[in-house]
Amino acid sequence: MADTAVLLEFVEKLKAENADWVADVKDALGEVTVTVPREAISGVCTVLKTAHGFDMLADLCGADRGPEEDPRFEVNYHLFSTTHHKRLRLKVLLSEDDPHVETVSSIWKTADWHERETFDLLGVIFDNHPDLRRILLPSDFDGHALRKDYPLRGYEPYSLS
Amino acid sequence: MSTAVENLPNQFDVLDENLDSQMTLSMGPQHPSTHGVLRLDLRLDGELVIKAIPDIGYLHTGMEKLFEYKKYQQGIVITDRMDYLNPLGNNLVYVMAAEKLLGLEIPERAQVIRVLMCELQRIASHMVWLGTGALDLGAMSVFFFAFRQREKILNLIEAASGGRMTPSYFRIGGLMMDLPAGFERRVRQFLDDFPEALDTFDTLVTGNTIWQSRTMGIGVISREDAIDFGLTGPCLRASGVDLDLRRDNPYTGYETYDFEIPVEKDGDVWSRFLVRMRELRESWKIVRQALDRLKPGPTKADAPKVVLPDRDDMRKHMDSLIHHFLIVAEGFNVPEGEVYHAIEASKGELGVYMKSNGGPKPERVHFRGPSFVNLQSLPLMSEGEMVADVVAIIGSLDIVLGEIDR
Known part of the structure; x- marks a missing residue:
């Protein structure tokens, strides 16, 4: 797990492909995080999947840094390879006014529900997603529950009727 | 909206x-x-x-939100309630992520006990899958035989932790407490009886022609689709992908145990059934090896600011009492950072993304539940099949809604 030299090689290859794709690289706790501009996420994922063996999207999750932060939201893509068993994290940062990012569900089908969950709980909108509906919360739910400014117990008691 | x-x-x-x-x-x-x-x-x-x-979403309880309001050690009890058939696996992945952020070294005995308990839990989880899966297809007696075995394991878990379904046995830095006296003997007794039970299942189900015709060629998913849909665990291995995180991303010393990884090619309900049945025997092997490795030693890491001190120490040493008070009242600060840690749970890759902002409560905890991801492939598997086969397919996916909805 701790061997990040191989992972940094992948990052170098990505940089060689297109220098604009890698905004920042962080190597911490045995994991490598690549911050990617949001316009590039689709291209980066396609290259990593087809040329570098990251054929599985293990996880996709969003996080809220807090209403006072800008960029406020981050979307983390945890890539995994079923052949060389390495993991790589991609990170896209989004501002509160414009929380849009291109979907990766056309690259990995598994991203479909992960993106719906991230939309449901954080309000990040995945452009060109085939079916961006709420998944865990009811369709008439108001607000996005995992945002930091959403109170733990909600604004008012939720009624199913 | x-x-x-x-x-x-x-x-x-x-x-x-x-x-x-x-x-x-x-x-x-x-x-x-x-x-x-x-x-x-x-x-x-x-x-x-x-x-x-x-x-989905009928069981959504906002656990990921709740984690942000609880201290790190309080979050362990929430994880029990996600995949309630495999609570020790959930405990393990949560505490290991926190340990990774803290940089803790876990003593050998605690590692061995973690492996031992997790494999027992895997057997218990597979017993529920086998019992309920067979019950769905009309084989009622299998349910009773399987739950009898599960009951024995739940009794073992209760002896160690005090809880049957919600053990919270693994803590950040080690274990809640050491194994009770006589525990090894009871596990060995279970291990001696278990192969016979497995043979009973083979007689009842595996060789049963009705079972075979209800499962063979049903709910097929190809190797490519399985990877594309992010299937993990037995469901992925039944489609011909040789992947097991216990071997490929080893944790808690799994690389030193001798076990095989069953793989099938067809990707149907029958293959998923065979993979799990063979996994039971492999888990049995791992538990035996872990028992042989149990040597006396500490079960908690040497980190007084994170690990609760023994009651005995607290009565004798002032600093232990202070540490205990601070851990309970204020918690401990976890260095800033983010980790993604994944283990091979009974249903597949159970991952946790944990982000710390340097305080005693996590900023974000996200669980990647194998049930959530595996369920997504259900439409692909069931479209074109009969209604009665959908029941067989759901059973073969081995989902737990507590983990899907969180």
Whole structure:
């Protein structure tokens, strides 16, 4: 797990492909995080999947840094390879006014529900997603529950009727 | 409601068109073979499934939100309630992520006990899968035989931790407490009896021609689709992908144990059944090896600011008492950073993304549940099959709704 030299090689290859794709690289706790501009996420994922063996999207999750932060939201893509068993994290940062990012569900089908969950709980909108509906919360739910400014117990008691 | 969503077509509306030759069947949420509160919208032509849309969220309790309001050590008890058939696996992945952020070294004995308990839990989880899966297809006696074995394991877990379904046995930095006296003897007794039970299952189910014709060639998913849909665990290995995180991303010393990874090629319900049945024997092997390795030693890391001190120390040493007070009252600060840690749970890759902002409470905890991801492939597997086979497919996916909805 701790061997990040191989992972940094992948990052170098990505940089060689297109220098604009890698905004920042962080190597911490045995994991490598690549911050990617949001316009590039689709291209980066396609290259990593087809040329570098990251054929599985293990996880996709969003996080809220807090209403006072800008960029406020981050979307983390945890890539995994079923052949060389390495993991790589991609990170896209989004501002509160414009929380849009291109979907990766056309690259990995598994991203479909992960993106719906991230939309449901954080309000990040995945452009060109085939079916961006709420998944865990009811369709008439108001607000996005995992945002930091959403109170733990909600604004008012939720009624199913 | 966000504006982006209102413009999209609703899949449920599409279902209501052209109802003259087809019907819509709402299966669940209160249906015994959906293994919890899963609802399926099935579009049927006669008995043929044309479209299947899973509807989840009935058990959503906002656990990921709750983690942000609890200290790190308080979060462990929440993880028990996610995949309630495999709570020790959930404990393990959560505490290991926190340990990774803290940089803790776990003593050898604690590592061995973690492996031992996790493999026992895997057997218990597979017993529920086998019992309920067979019950769904009408084989009632298997259920009783399987739950008898599970009961023995739950008794073992209760002896060690005090809880049957909610053990919270693994703590950040080690274990809640050491194993009780006589525990090894009781595990050995279970291990001696278990192969005979496995042979009983083989007689009851594996060699049963009705079982074979209900499972073979049903719910097929190809190797490429399985990877694309992010399937993990037995479901992925049944489609011919040789991947097991215990071997490929080893943790808690799994690389030093001798076990095989069963792989099947066909990707149908039968293959998933075979993979799990063979996994039971491998888990049995690992538990035996772990028992042989149990040597006396500490079960908690040497980190007084993180690990609760022994009661005895607290009575004798002032600093232990202070540490205890601070851990309980204020918690401990975890260095800033983010980790993604994944283990091979009984159902597949159980991952946790944990982000710390340097304080005593996590900033974000996200669980990647194998059930959540595996369920997503249900439409692909069940479209074109009969309604009765959907029940077999759900059983073979081995989902737990507590983990899907969180």
